[in-house]
Amino acid sequence: MFSTLFYGLRDEGVPVAMQEWMTLMDALGKGLHGSSLLRFYYLSRACLVKSETYYDAFDRVFARVFHDIEGSLPIEEEVLEWLRNPENHQQLSPEQLAELERLSQDELMRKFFETLAEQDERHDGGGKWIGTGGHSPYGHGGVHPTGVRVGGPGKNRSAMKVIGERKFKDYRTDQALDVRQIRVALKRLRHVTRHGVETELDLDETIDETCRNAGEIEFVFRAPKRNNLRVLLLMDVGGTMDPYFEPVSQLLTALYEERGLRAFEAYYFHNTIYDCVYKNATLRPDAAVNTADLLRYYNEHWKVIVVGDAAMHPAELLEPYGNINPSMTSETTSITWLHKIHEHFDRTVWLNPDERRFWEHSYTARMVKKLFPMYHLSVEGIGDAVNGLVGARVSTGEAA
Amino acid sequence: MSAKEEFYKFTGTQGYIASESLVDAVNCALALERPLLVKGEPGTGKTLLARHVSESLEMFMEQWHIKSTSKAADGLYVYDTVQRLNDSRFGGSDVSNISNYIKLGPVGRVFSADKRQVLLIDEVDKADVEFPNDLLRELDEMRFTITETSAEVVAKERPFVIITSNNEKELPDAFLRRCIFHFIEFPEPQMMKKIIDVHHPNLDTTLLDQVLIKFYWLREQNELRKKPSTSELIDWIAALLRGGIALDQLEEHIPFMGALLKNEQDTEALASYDDRSGRYPSNWADLGPRYNQ
Structure with missing residues (x-):
């Protein structure tokens, strides 16, 4: 019936399945939409859309489907059926009813659309326009597409106006990262084991021990299940990373707030990793930590997330004395250090704030991608990266 | 049916x-x-x-x-x-x-x-x-x-x-x-007035307007980590009523801040705004087009 809406939603990436659609049909069957487009809008939104992040997409599709009456909208049948049902005519006087019957169906439909086309604003009362409180034969027709209010009292906004406000734009996921969404993506960052203080009653063991103890109750406790995951974050700051300050700091906030982790540490570097990394983003010598020490402090079970665009001059990555900061330069090449990190830690992922299509253009990004699975710094990318850290192993290079 | x-x-x-x-x-x-x-x-x-x-x-x-x-x-x-x-x-x-x-x-x-x-x-x-x-x-x-x-x-x-x-x-x-x-959704000012009326009936309309302007202005401030919500607004009005705050006081600063802002950074952020002798809006027009339709 309104399959344009259904497929329109699917095209926009709103996950609507038959089950939701049947729910809506069920609701329409019960007449829950009353006689108002706005209520139909609310009803279909409640039934079809299951997250506020899709409200905006829903608004756009709804407006597209129901705005243009010139299109071949498969709505006539329902309107006609509705008008044919005498139960819906209770508010009409006998004279009006008689008039309604006089009009042939074709003419009724024609007039209905004529009136719609003429009318460009909401209208209450009166005898011509489609609206509430009036006695126009068209105003009571189920769903109609201009967004003219056909509801009860106290409702003073038209459906199309409500939709036109696009109030839910801010909730779209594809536009910007926000901390909450990153946290949702990071929720899967867990490796649950039993450790810590033994506070949980182990029932099976208790019964066993009690039996062994000839019925004298003997309680056995065990440690509760906890997340045993430790995360080490290495972050590129400054220069080409400046435009990405916002998403990167949001990722950092999300990781700090992620109290479920057993431990979390962050270190900073500029462009790529050489002999030193830094405890804070100032990159001043007094905050420096030897990369070699880093590999000693943190064992292979730490999961490593590197954030950086991996875009630099090839010499910075591959040549000895490649550090662009002349006072910090050294003989060991950066790629050697990256290899060491790769070998030392069990799992390392690289999050790149650049869009995927730029990776191929950067020689160094391609080099780094060969070494570490690389993901885009977005909600989806972070989700995939988390999988790369704790999910089934994927071979390097294929991951991205 | x-x-x-x-x-x-x-x-x-x-x-x-x-x-x-x-x-x-x-x-x-x-x-x-x-x-x-x-x-x-x-x-x-x-x-x-x-x-x-x-x-x-x-x-x-x-x-x-x-x-x-x-x-x-x-x-x-x-x-x-x-x-x-x-x-x-x-x-x-x-x-x-x-x-x-x-x-x-x-x-x-x-x-x-x-x-x-x-x-x-x-x-x-x-x-x-x-x-x-x-x-x-x-x-x-x-x-x-x-x-x-x-x-x-x-x-x-x-x-x-x-x-x-x-x-x-x-x-x-x-x-x-x-x-x-x-x-x-977060209630619009019109809706919010109805909600407040349920909790604090017969509130002076000028006071209500001033309170709401401050409240929605606060919510617009991106520096705040936790934006005040409806329940906090209602508490705040209760505090204002009990404290007998006069209208002109509300124009200069925001009294009983603790009822609205629940974290230290936010309170500091606002205090620094105060120190820079930032002005608080007192008209809906100061809040931008979203509230002036």
Whole structure:
């Protein structure tokens, strides 16, 4: 019936399945939409859309489907059926009813659309326009597409106006990262084991021990299940990373707030990793930590997330004395250090704030991608990266 | 529409102002006997909704407050093995009758009630990721089996299930498919006036306007980590009324800040705004086009 809406939603990436659609049909069957487009809008939104992040997409599709009456909208049948049902005519006087019957169906439909086309604003009362409180034969027709209010009292906004406000734009996921969404993506960052203080009653063991103890109750406790995951974050700051300050700091906030982790540490570097990394983003010598020490402090079970665009001059990555900061330069090449990190830690992922299509253009990004699975710094990318850290192993290079 | 459906029609109550879309979602869920999933910013009245639905429909409400340690099975029933073990050792009630040690949880109690009840599953996202999936069958078929006694608990009247979520975790798709969804928007000034009227009737309109302008201005400040919500606004007005704050005081600074801002950085951020002798808006026009339509 309104399959344009259904497929329109699917095209926009709103996950609507038959089950939701049947729910809506069920609701329409019960007449829950009353006689108002706005209520139909609310009803279909409640039934079809299951997250506020899709409200905006829903608004756009709804407006597209129901705005243009010139299109071949498969709505006539329902309107006609509705008008044919005498139960819906209770508010009409006998004279009006008689008039309604006089009009042939074709003419009724024609007039209905004529009136719609003429009318460009909401209208209450009166005898011509489609609206509430009036006695126009068209105003009571189920769903109609201009967004003219056909509801009860106290409702003073038209459906199309409500939709036109696009109030839910801010909730779209594809536009910007926000901390909450990153946290949702990071929720899967867990490796649950039993450790810590033994506070949980182990029932099976208790019964066993009690039996062994000839019925004298003997309680056995065990440690509760906890997340045993430790995360080490290495972050590129400054220069080409400046435009990405916002998403990167949001990722950092999300990781700090992620109290479920057993431990979390962050270190900073500029462009790529050489002999030193830094405890804070100032990159001043007094905050420096030897990369070699880093590999000693943190064992292979730490999961490593590197954030950086991996875009630099090839010499910075591959040549000895490649550090662009002349006072910090050294003989060991950066790629050697990256290899060491790769070998030392069990799992390392690289999050790149650049869009995927730029990776191929950067020689160094391609080099780094060969070494570490690389993901885009977005909600989806972070989700995939988390999988790369704790999910089934994927071979390097294929991951991205 | 049958008499029964007409009977279960929620329109909001005196103590709860519901938007049209929310009323429609509630009625839709009621008519289709589906669970209603309500999301929204903290403080937009998600939990309160359930209380008022139960009040206006005169149905008893069972509240199941979810914690991070909650398990789906706890909502159905709990088998108190420790008590039984204890009784077997020291004597007590009839140990051989397991059903003495089965205690129904909130879901179990609602199912076995004689009348239709409201079941509020509050903050479902607090629990483990798999939690909602574990409840799927029970909420779908409204029945479950107590494994220990093989007794089956079947709902006599399908309860009206309201589930709230703060969006801390994503809910599984299979679970979402079965729900009617509603996202409570933050109320617009017009709506907010109605809500305040419920809590603080006969408030002076000039004062109300000033309070709301300050409030919405605060919410517009991006530096704030936690934006004040409706419940905080209502507390704040209560504080203002008790403190007998005069209108002109409100124009210079924001008194009783503690009622609105709940974290240190936010209070500091505003204090520094004060120090820079920043001006607070006193007209709706100062707030930008969103509020001046």
